[in-house]
Each structure stands twice: as structure tokens, then as C-alpha cells.
Amino acid sequence: MFEWTEIALIGVVALVAIGPKDLPVAIKAVAAMIKKARRMAGEFQTHVDEMVKDADLGEVRDQFSKLRNLDIKGTLERAVDSDGSIRRTMNENPLADLSASTPAHDVASPVLPPEPVAVAPIAVDAPDGLPAFIPPAIARPPVPPAFIPPSASRTA
Numbered sequence: 001m002f003e004w005t006e007i008a009l010i011g012v013v014a015l016v017a018i019g020p021k022d023l024p025v026a027i028k029a030v031a032a033m034i035k036k037a038r039r040m041a042g043e044f045q046t047h048v049d050e051m052v053k054d055a056d057l058g059e060v061r062d063q064f065s066k067l068r069n070l071d072i073k074g075t076l077e078r079a080v081d082s083d084g085s086i087r088r089t090m091n092e093n094p095l096a097d098l099s100a101s102t103p104a105h106d107v108a109s110p111v112l113p114p115e116p117v118a119v120a121p122i123a124v125d126a127p128d129g130l131p132a133f134i135p136p137a138i139a140r141p142p143v144p145p146a147f148i149p150p151s152a153s154r155t156a
Helices: 004-018 023-055 058-068 072-078 087-089 096-101 103-107
Strands: none
Touching: 004 023
């Protein structure tokens, strides 16, 4: 509801906006509208109560209460993981078995880089200084550019 300061402010604004001469008529009109609205709300509530009694919506109310109390998470867990094996797998530490089976001296040993692969020298037999044979280990197909400039694509 309104506080007395809000009601006083509304009264002052109404007095200024409507004027002292027409203010009693406006108050009577507002009071009549409020009475009519309360009467309509009471009739509506009465009709709703009658419909509930006629339709026996108690069953519907029970259905809604069952839906509110439904444990969706538990139902899905029981349907998907009935024996709990997935939950146990997710809760276990996957590295626990590795640390238990690996000896302590292997864990502290440094990791060495792999040995470099020896590549045979390239024979230069061609007169223009190009190699006659490129070993497959180092030969790579040419990579096309990601973007071909417009001037390079025109061959006119």
C-alpha cells in the first residue's frame, strides 16, 4: 500500500492538476471505479473456485506436486550408470597407477632428445649445379601460397 507521504503527494498533484472545484467529483469517480474493480475481482474469484470444485482439479494439483518432487538427476544417473562404474571411473586418479608402477629412479631421470637422423649427401651431377637426386626423407612437395595476388593470376 501507499505511505502517507505518497498519498499526500498524490493529493497535492491532483489538487493542482484538477483544481479545487472539480476535485470532489474526481474523487467520487475514482472511488466508484475502485468499487467496480473489487466487485469484478470478487466475481472472478468466485467463478474460479466453482470451476475448481466442478473439475476436481485436486488430481492436477497432485500431478504438479509429483513433478516438483521429481529427481531428474538421480533418475538419469540410475538409467545411464546403474552399477556406478562410470562415476567410479570419473572419480579415480588416472595417474595413480602410473606413479605406483614406475620405479622412482625412472621418474627422476632426465628426458634426452632423440638422436639426429643421418642424411646421405646429395650428389651434384647436373651441369647447372642442381642435385641429380633428392632423397625421399628430405624431399617435400611445394606448398601452394595461401593467397595468389591478382597480378600473378592474370597471364595476358
